[in-house]
Amino acid sequence: MGERGKRNLLSLKANQRKVVRMNILDRLNRKFGRFAIPNLMQYICVIYGIGFxxxxxxxxxxxxxxDLDPEAILHGHIWRIFTFLFYFPAGGGFSGVFWAIIGIMVYYNIGKTLEFLWGSFRYTFFIASGIILYNVVGILIYLFTGVSLQLNPTYMSFSIFLAYALSLPDTMFYIYFLFPxxxxxxxGIExxxxxxxxxxxxxxGERVSILLSFANVLLFFLLQNQGNNKNIFHINRYR
Known part of the structure; x- marks a missing residue:
């Protein structure tokens, strides 16, 4: 083998050592990416609106x-696996409607931004994993304790915002349109x-819901950061 051939072989081996190991979400995307739901947040916001x-x-x-009632689910109310999402806190009068509209618009923009950053599959996975966590944990608690906890989906919405803050920590929000x-x-305050x-x-039920909202965010970032590729989703950058 000539000198040039040896250099090419060494270069090939060096490139092989630099191959980035795909994280779990990359591998899942390759297998199941076709099941992603584009523009998922617009459907979620319709659900919020109906729930309100x-x-x-x-x-x-x-x-x-x-609502998510594990006992009812195990007795045939399968639709509750999804319909528990049809919840949005309702205030009275015009102000309640006004702030509900503002809240839904804010979450729409947050979700659309995350889908743009992450891609449709990752955002679909994030929402789906939250739904699965709520259902699985609720059913397991019922099976082991006999207690049917009604888990509050409000904290799932918070997990969307928390994931956004971890991805884009310096984005400015204006509280009551005045305070940046x-x-x-x-x-951090929330x-x-x-x-x-x-x-x-x-x-x-509320305490378990709070834990599950944080667990879903932690799960997503851990799965995203398995591998050699450290990107904008690496949680160390947002400490």
Missing amino acids: MIQVVAPEIYYYYM IKAKYLA TALYFFFFLTSPSM
């Missing part, structure tokens, strides 16, 4: 027939607030 109207007009419909605050600080709720809430 249900809370205003007849909230008992949600609690009797749609960066996403990372707003997420995180502290939810930990306070976790410690003081008398509802076990």
Whole structure:
């Protein structure tokens, strides 16, 4: 083998050593990427809107027939696996409607931005993993304890914002359209607030919901950062 051939062989071996190991989400994307739901956030916001109207007009419909009730699911109410998402806190009067519209618009923009950054598959995976976590944990708790916890989907919405703050920490939000605050600080305040709720809430369902919202974000970033490629999703950059 000539000198040139040896150099080519050494170069090939060096390139092979530099091959980036795909993370788990990359591998899942290759296999299941066709199942991603483009523009998923617009469907979620429609769900929020319908959920808000249900809370205003007849909230008992949600609690009797749609919420995540593991006991009911195991007795044939399979639709509750998904319909528990049809929830959006409702305030009274014009101000309640106004802030609901603003809240849904904010979450729409947050979700669309994450889908743009991550890609449709990763964002679909993030939402789907949250739904699965809520259902699996709720059912397991019921099977082992006999207690059917009603898990609050509000904290799933917070997990979307927390993931956004980890990805784009310096984005500016304006509280009541007046007071600017960066996403990372707003997420820190909300995180502290939810930990306070976790410690003081008398509802076990609320405490479990809070833990699951953080667990879903942690799961996503851990899966994203398996491999050699350290990119904008690496959580170390947002400490």
